[in-house]
Amino acid sequence: MSASDEEHMAQALALARRGLGLTWPSPSVGSIVVAPSGEIVSRGWTASGGRPHAEAIALDRARARARGATLYVTLEPCAHEGGRGLACADVIAAAQPARAVVALRDPDPRTSGQGLERLAAAGIEVVEGVLAAEAASVALGHLLRVTEERPAVTLKLALGADGLMPRGDGAPVWITGPEARAHGHLLRARNDAILVGRGTILADNPSLTCRLPGMGCRSPVRVVLDRRLRTPPEAHLFDDMMVPVWLICAADEDHPNAEALQERCAEIVPAAVDAHGMLGIRDALETLASRGITRVLVEGGPSVARAFLDADLIDEAVIYQGPNPAGADGLMPFVNEGLDRLTGSGHFTQIHARSFGPDRMTWWRRMRTCSPALSAA
Ligand SMILES: NC(=O)c1ccc[n+]([C@@H]2O[C@H](COP(=O)([O-])OP(=O)(O)OC[C@H]3O[C@@H](n4cnc5c(N)ncnc54)[C@H](OP(=O)(O)O)[C@@H]3O)[C@@H](O)[C@H]2O)c1
Structure with a gap:
């Protein structure tokens, strides 16, 4: 060499x-x-x-x-x-x-x-x-898909200076400026799929596409964890039918809304539920891997972020933090736990930091000890 x-x-x-x-x-x-x-x-x-x-x-x-x-x-x-x-x-x-x-x-x-x-x-x-x-x-997504039958997972969080997420009010509430948001869209382009929970669809009604100039064709598959298929068919998500929407729902349950959602070009993807009746994160990821997905960007709210953290299925985390607080009705990023649950766990190391105007971004990577194929990752 x-x-x-x-x-x-x-x-x-x-x-x-x-x-x-x-x-x-x-x-x-x-x-x-x-x-x-x-x-x-x-x-x-x-x-x-x-x-x-x-x-x-x-x-x-x-x-x-x-x-x-x-x-x-x-x-x-x-x-x-x-x-x-x-x-x-x-x-x-x-x-x-x-x-x-x-x-x-x-x-x-x-x-x-x-x-x-x-x-x-x-x-x-x-x-x-x-x-x-x-x-x-x-190549992490490919390596994990082959060795662990799941895609690589990057969690994205946008927080205020107080470490809280702003609460959506029918549309996304921006806590960071345009440069940081543009970087977030670049993250979308570099992933095969973007995943949120149904709560984010209801609160923010997001499109979840990549809207960087000239990069619309780089929008990833949009995935929603939606146990009972209660995502409204009129959600913005379905406006751009060129970008696939996969709704992961509980297998072995009746889903009366399935047809209305399929008419909006949603693909219904059944997956297993865990002992608490929630969609199992590991099963959902295996389902995505079986469909060829190698890299997932998780942009959900606190419930989904917490579920991924509890399942120890976050490989990287990208955290944008704006200069203003989210305020009194802000949400803890992991339901009832703050950012320290991830950054202070000792399982993640900060690999990158930069500013976008007044906003700060930090990038964290899980210190892995698992399979030898990944020991270099
Ligand atoms: N600042 C940010 O970075 C950011 C990003 C996204 C959202 N938000 C904010 O977060 C709030 C929404 O929070 P949220 O927690 O309701 O959103 P979420 O985490 O995106 O969605 C939660 C919903 O996902 C479904 N789900 C299915 N399987 C799950 C599982 N295994 N674990 C957890 N959830 C599962 C559940 O609905 P079913 O039971 O119906 O399946 C659950 O209620 C909004 O105010 C939004 O504005 C902020």
Whole structure:
């Protein structure tokens, strides 16, 4: 591994980040081809919908110049054909680069280690593990979907200076300024799905789309936890029928409103309820993963935020805090507990902080000890 390997892998990771939110059910991967002179010959990142894969795009653009070059790729090339053309490991073997630098092994059993073996068998020098931690963080949704059968979860909270959430009054109440809100919309674009509880729909009547200029097409699937399907069919959520709405409801219950909601293009998604009759968070996430979702942004109110925290199913938390208090009718972010329940738990570490005008954003990541595939994340 050399400094230039790290620099080139950092560029490949920047390409991978471009596809976040667009490639599910596949991971977003970045790849570059670098000539022996150090010149970057070509770049590729996973196409929308997950195919073609990044390294296939980069090699196709490099054509004959791939021979003898170094290929950088942020995730192990796939070893399975999947009925849609050659496996990437075979595409690389045919292109004959001298070296392949791979950030992270793919835990998907159809590939795990076999992609690297196939490259080595083709006489390509394989270097593994360059910027593995960064790569694991970019691929976290895919890694968790494969190893834990659930998507990666980011909790987003917007709080006043007093640490309370403003209470909706039929429309969202903004506690932060336009720059922080624009950043929140970028978060939406980088996730496959955005999830709230029915309480947020009733209180705020939000659209839950990405409304950054030119990025409307980056709106994620909108998911509502709604046990008995009591979301009003006239909610704003249904106004933009181009962006899917999935209503997760209790399986094994009658849902008299289902038809009216389906007429508004909602997709009804039954899931299991827990011992208290609530939708189980773990089951809801497994249901989303089974439908291909790899990254979920939770933007719900205190009940849903608390349920995710209690289930220990928050991987990252992005907290925006405005300069003014939410006031006397503000809500504790975790029902009857404050932000400290997450930030002071010792389970999360702050990885990033920045200001947007008078607003402050802090970004927290769960310190994970679980599966070895994630130890770098
Ligand atoms: N500042 C912010 O960041 C922010 C963001 C969102 C909302 N809010 C505010 O939060 C308030 C709404 O709070 P809320 O707690 O009612 O909203 P919520 O957490 O989005 O929705 C709660 C509802 O979700 C449903 N749900 C289904 N399964 C659940 C589960 N396992 N755990 C918890 N809930 C589940 C329940 O309704 P069913 O029983 O009908 O299924 C529950 O009443 C509003 O005033 C809104 O303005 C603030």
